[in-house]
Amino acid sequence: MRATKLTALAAAVAFSISLTACGSDDSTDSGSTAAAPTTTTMAPTMAPSSADSMATFGAGCAAVPTDPSDKGSFQAMAQVPVATAASGNPLLSTLVTAVKQAGLVDSLNSASDITVFAPTNDAFAKIPAADLKKVLADKKTLTSILTYHVVQGKLTPAELAGSHKTLQGGEVTVSGSGEDFKVDGAASVICGNVQTANATVYIIDSVLMPKS
């Protein structure tokens, strides 16, 4: 028993030595540590994403691919701008088609700091097929609908509830708190706080319609 304790103590000594030997790399090492080149995608090293701001929420997040090498995963989405991020995610393919149709890919990608309410394919499927086809063919209406889903500034979950002016011009109203939000009273946030390089995304289960 006693010998075991001594061994534990000695192990702790050896262990702490082995840790301190490498432990100061973030501030004082002179370039001796080999950084782990873990990425296969070339991404900016900005690291604005602390663990908290990365925390997604909602049951719908389970449908997002978990393999970080998958373009639709949260990790991959965080490294590219929002339209590119959405195009990697199979849940959002109808939205991506609509964004391309409206010619808004570059605008969404090169806008700085926006919030996007992103309707899933199922959300678009709730619209009668004939109506959806008509909307996709009408660039002006389509642009109006899509820009109604975008708010200037990255809204954190804590800032989400309330009224926000959209890029379309109308106000979108979010109610709820915690991990339970409704947008304009009808659309539920099924996966929230998804980070992309230039936007925070809230995935919703219904398409929003501008009031005017």
Place this chain on the structure above:
Amino acid sequence: MRGSLAGLVAAGFGVAVAELLAAATRPEASPLVAVGAAVIDATPTPIKEFAVRELGTHDKPVLLASVGLVLILLAAGTGALGRRHRWAVAAGASVLGAAGASAALSRPAAIPFDAVPSLLGATIAGVTLWWLLHRAAPATAAPSTVSADAQSVATPGMGSADVQSAATLGMASADVQSAATPGEVDSDARSGAAAAVSEEARPVGDFDRRRFLQAAALVAGGAVVAEGGAVGIRRIRGGSAARSRADIRLPAAADVGRPVPPGTGPGFVTGNGDFYRVDTALTVPRIDPDSWSLRIHGMVGNEMRLSFEDLLRRPLVERVITLNCVSNEVGGPYIGTAKWLGVPLAPLLAEAGIKAGADQIVARSAEGMTIGTPTATALDGRDTMLVVGMNGEPLPLEHGFPVRMLTPGLYGYAGACKWLTELELTTFAKFDAYWVERGWSAEGPVKTASRIDKPRPFAHPAAGPVTVAGVAWAQRRGIRAVEVSVDGGDWNRAELLPVPSIDTWVQWRYTWKATTGPHSLAVRATDATGTPQTATRATPFPNGATGLHTIAVTVA
């Protein structure tokens, strides 16, 4: 158990001496760091990504802890086995020494000396273990009785005190791990632990046991002193890296090239703080320029090694050059222009003597990045250089201090290695650089492209004249024309502002008579050879995005 204890203490001492030697001579030769880095290199990418995903920023501490754990198990096993079979001492020490040495030698910038700390540490650990086991030898007759005695003698109160000190020790090491606690506190905690070992030895009353524990405590104390020294030296060296950047006075350029001409708009030169950063370094390497050197080797007649001072003694050039990242989306932000101060690469390569057929220069960074550049792009007259200064100051740490490479006309991944330590002349057939291994194209010439910066996407400008402005680039070719189209209509020539050379972006502006309603604005550039930029959409992978930047605005 005594054998295991002896093994642990001896290994701790050996490792601490090795760390001390490495810290004092070549930090990259540290056995623990080298083994950790070798493990990272040997780990398949999916597992690395799994680790990053599951452990987040803890991946490195967990890795190092795992390396430590394996070391502990091996050391304890060697000690236990060594009590009966002394050959195990030599075998265990050899295995650990060989592991550390081969890991250190496998590092990209390794020199033969890097094996020495590991080998010395392993030798010391082996000899120490031998000595400890010798001290412990008389008790081998009845080890089980001794531990039974020890158990009965130990009072419960003391036992919990031991456990507590062990716990305290663990906390102390955790603090050092986060680099929050000064080294002295850490040393104190460990000396306390060593004292606990020797104090505990006294009441036992077993002479052999006491002799052994005193010896073990002595070795543990030595380990603490050596490790304290290693931590102290690292701290001093790390501080000096940051200090020496501030102290560096770069010589003036012998050839200042063409300055930014009057008439450019604001933002032509990107500030160092605003300059994009795309790399894989988890922590920014901090390199002491006094110990930095550049090795030019491979298919050369005369292998060369240059110190930072050697570089600064050569004639420097200053050039305004635009650098961009291949991963930039159409209209994206990963592009910037700076005034770079550096040493032209061509004369250096001429001195090294490039052998026939060496069509690739592989640049290696301090953190193991490799970037492959066509040898031709260093010799065709363009300003390919080893950069030491950026916008009038020493290269910032995150942009590759003390030296980075820069090749005008190539994306960064193909010509702009940061934290440069090595240039190897080789061939494209023989070696795939880091990004090439991951599917990106072997060569990365910049594609002609343009971007609208004003108005911003989704802006609501007032009807009437609206200035549409932005940048266009085609380094090495230059830009002949930039045109703007509104709502898919005719292409209208934009005004081009002056540039210092074909290696920078050009700023452009166009006055649009905006009418009320939603509009889309698109831009296209034509390079000086008369070739318009590719309008077809392509993703950044594998050799740069193409497509015309098109934004939506609503005129009020």
